[in-house]
Amino acid sequence: MEMNIALLPGDGIGPEVVAQAVKVVKAVGQKFGHKITFKEGLVGACAIDATGDPYPDATHEICAASDAVLFGAIGDPKYDNDPKAKVRPEQGLLRMRQKLGLFANVRPTFTFPSLVHKSPLKLDRVEGVDFVFFRELTGGVYFGEPRGRNEQGTKAFDTNVYSKEEIVRLARMGFEAAQKRRKLLTCVDKANVMATSRLWRETVQELANEYPDVKVEYEFVDAVAMRLIQWPKAYDVLITENLFGDILTDEASVISGSMGLMPSASLGSNVKLFEAIHGSYPQAAGKDIANPLATVLSAAMMFDYAFDLKEEAEAITGVVNLSLAEGVVTEDIAEGGKSYKTSEVGDWLASKVIKAY
Ligand code: IPM
Numbered sequence: 001m002e003m004n005i006a007l008l009p010g011d012g013i014g015p016e017v018v019a020q021a022v023k024v025v026k027a028v029g030q031k032f033g034h035k036i037t038f039k040e041g042l043v044g045a046c047a048i049d050a051t052g053d054p055y056p057d058a059t060h061e062i063c064a065a066s067d068a069v070l071f072g073a074i075g076d077p078k079y080d081n082d083p084k085a086k087v088r089p090e091q092g093l094l095r096m097r098q099k100l101g102l103f104a105n106v107r108p109t110f111t112f113p114s115l116v117h118k119s120p121l122k123l124d125r126v127e128g129v130d131f132v133f134f135r136e137l138t139g140g141v142y143f144g145e146p147r148g149r150n151e152q153g154t155k156a157f158d159t160n161v162y163s164k165e166e167i168v169r170l171a172r173m174g175f176e177a178a179q180k181r182r183k184l185l186t187c188v189d190k191a192n193v194m195a196t197s198r199l200w201r202e203t204v205q206e207l208a209n210e211y212p213d214v215k216v217e218y219e220f221v222d223a224v225a226m227r228l229i230q231w232p233k234a235y236d237v238l239i240t241e242n243l244f245g246d247i248l249t250d251e252a253s254v255i256s257g258s259m260g261l262m263p264s265a266s267l268g269s270n271v272k273l274f275e276a277i278h279g280s281y282p283q284a285a286g287k288d289i290a291n292p293l294a295t296v297l298s299a300a301m302m303f304d305y306a307f308d309l310k311e312e313a314e315a316i317t318g319v320v321n322l323s324l325a326e327g328v329v330t331e332d333i334a335e336g337g338k339s340y341k342t343s344e345v346g347d348w349l350a351s352k353v354i355k356a357y
């Protein structure tokens with residue numbers, strides 16, 4: 001197969017972890033006979049520094065012309081500490097999602113047998129956890145208008161807004177995913193307080209008739225925040241709006257034992273985007289110590305979701321499991337044993353793809 005992949009390394013540790021994923025993707029291409037072309041673009045703080053724009057048109061053109069985007073991370077502390085900055089790296093990410101039509105963010109939480117003991121939860125709670133969030137990504141309070149301040153600057157407001165159509169297209173993805181999994185869908189909302197949430201619940205209730213094989217549960221977001229810690233095995237597929245999904249998926253991402261491990265996919269149009277859930281971790285940038293596994297696993301999701309190549313995806317998850325089992329890992333999960341540099345982990349994974357599959 002021919003594949004055009006846009007690479008957006010971004011800020012902080014983004015370039016280092018993307019470089020490792022590229023090694024692994026190239027190895028998969030070589031092993032399975034795919035012709036893979038990469039084109040690189042700027043996004044985030046590095047794009048602001050170079051062009052003044054966190055998502056330059058040139059980058060959008062590269063993404064729009066690609067089959068899939070492999071994205072590193074964005075963010076820079078110099079903007080976090082300056083709430084009045086006019087241009088922010090995060091705007092690049094939001095504009096990219098909107099312009100590429102990526103309305104669904106798929107964020108799985110699963111466990112690795114060799115890491116479950118590092119989970120902040122007790123073993124019996126975490127062993128075998130396997131659920132996936134479908135977070136709405138281009139609507140809600142992230143994009144709603146009006147937003148801003150009153151004239152005196154003493155009041156600020158954001159608008160949470162959802163159309164039925166936006167809810168339906170996200171919910172359908174959740175229902176379809178549930179049909180292929182354990183057939184349980186949880187609609188996460190705040191329907192006891194918010195009008196948008198009541199529209200979510202009503203819309204999902206209507207849709208449920210079309211998916212009689214899927215059991216649907218409705219839970220308030222605050223209860224889900226609690227139950228994710230208490231009994232995460234209760235969940236299979238969860239659907240929710242943008243802001244709730246942002247918060248809950250960070251919570252969910254640490255259940256498995258390391259923040260550096262969970263991948264994600266953003267879907268909705270012909271171009272699909274793949275990125276780790278973790279952020280840009282600026283303190284580690286350039287030190288060759290960042291954990292590349294989440295970005296490598298995002299590349300596995302890319303083969304699966306963007307190209308429907310399951311065997312290639314499994315080749316990558318297979319070598320990641322092997323690296324965990326054999327302790328070829330970065331210092332964050334090395335547990336006092338020998339640890340490896342980011343680049344060494346990438347080299348090892350790529351060589352194992354070539355050898356083992
Ligand atoms: C995420 C991030 C972004 C979000 C930020 C960087 C704008 O936290 O992808 O979850 O809030 O969506």
Ligand code: MN
Nearest residue numbers: 245246247250
């Ligand atoms: Mn987030």
